[in-house]
Amino acid sequence: MAESLAINGIDDSPRGRLLSAAAHLFRDKGFDRTTVRDIAAAVGIQSGSIFHHFKTKEDILYAVMEEVIHFNTARLQQAVASEATAAGKLRALIRAELQSIVGDTAEAMTVMVTEWRCLSEDKQRKALALRSIYEQLWLDSLSELHQQGVMKTDPFILRRLLTGMIGWTPNWFDREGPVSLDDLADIMLARVIGEAP
Amino acid sequence: MAESLAINGIDDSPRGRLLSAAAHLFRDKGFDRTTVRDIAAAVGIQSGSIFHHFKTKEDILYAVMEEVIHFNTARLQQAVASEATAAGKLRALIRAELQSIVGDTAEAMTVMVTEWRCLSEDKQRKALALRSIYEQLWLDSLSELHQQGVMKTDPFILRRLLTGMIGWTPNWFDREGPVSLDDLADIMLARVIGEAP
DNA sequence: CTTTACAAACCAAGCGCTTGCTTGGTAGCT
């Protein structure tokens, strides 16, 4: 039944449907508690048939992460490119990452954060390399603001604080609630550039 | 084998040694990937002997969390009681929680954050009830600051942001690095009361 | 000082079940 697709860039091929179902289940129950039989049942095939599309169960997890990294790196690059000022860029970054993590790619993003250690060290390194572009976009923006004297705190530390704030959001934020995603982005932005505490 | 005790309040009884070893392993490999045979081997007994001390493997996880909640609730109460002003109390709270999560009870605290969903719903409710006192201390402090007009943002939201910031710290903070824990606490405090961004 | 009693702590062995994954074969589309 797979509700709406967990990752935007994914089509409705057998592989795509498997990835969506897997992302959904991984977020709900965690990687270890999700069996290949669960995933197979979610798309209506036999458990053994999964291994026609993926070599191992871990490969499915990696594929989910790979897709979401690519998709969201593109989104982040677009966000940065669409703004002129450093503060504008940072706000766009925060909005984009919030959108990723509580919006359209929420399931896959959450999986990447919470199931990271279920990857073998080898695949962790590969995924980390993919993420480096993503992180550089943040550091560039924050460094620019730092050089402009907007804030004194080390950009590296600020990125970590933002990662924590944003990454925790799925655990409490209610999209139907009184605070919009853009409101929340502004609240977080103020934690960095210090307007209206 | 069991290096320094993961939880301060724990003695060196068989039960205490099991809890320390379990906390260590749960943080390293996660609850699901840690077998009862792993835990048993870490304290030098047979796997079956564990069930003389705990009814189920899940009970071990719950016991770890229960201990760390009790210990740190006491620490938080002490932190609040030792300060007079609202801002001082908040700083003491941040310091105390940072200390919990990267300091003496780091392993058990990390386990509580990352392995929460491995608890049955029943035990989740029980643990949540234990945590309510803990959370109320935060909300009291933040609400007082809010009423004093120190910041405009909703105290509830601010607590969530702080939870995220603090909870993510173990993933990057280096105790041997140039920034001390108290430095970091001040940086985080400034995100709330808005001094020197 | 020895004996008896008893509970806490532990061992050796293994049961029943679930797991990721394999195998050999089939249906359907191009």
Add this chain to the structure above:
DNA sequence: AGCTACCAAGCAAGCGCTTGGTTTGTAAAG
């Protein structure tokens, strides 16, 4: 003919946990 997508069946390994019995520490009774 050949490829993709799948099924039916099951294997080997690992899992949490049980069982029945043995050791160890302690302390009162003789």
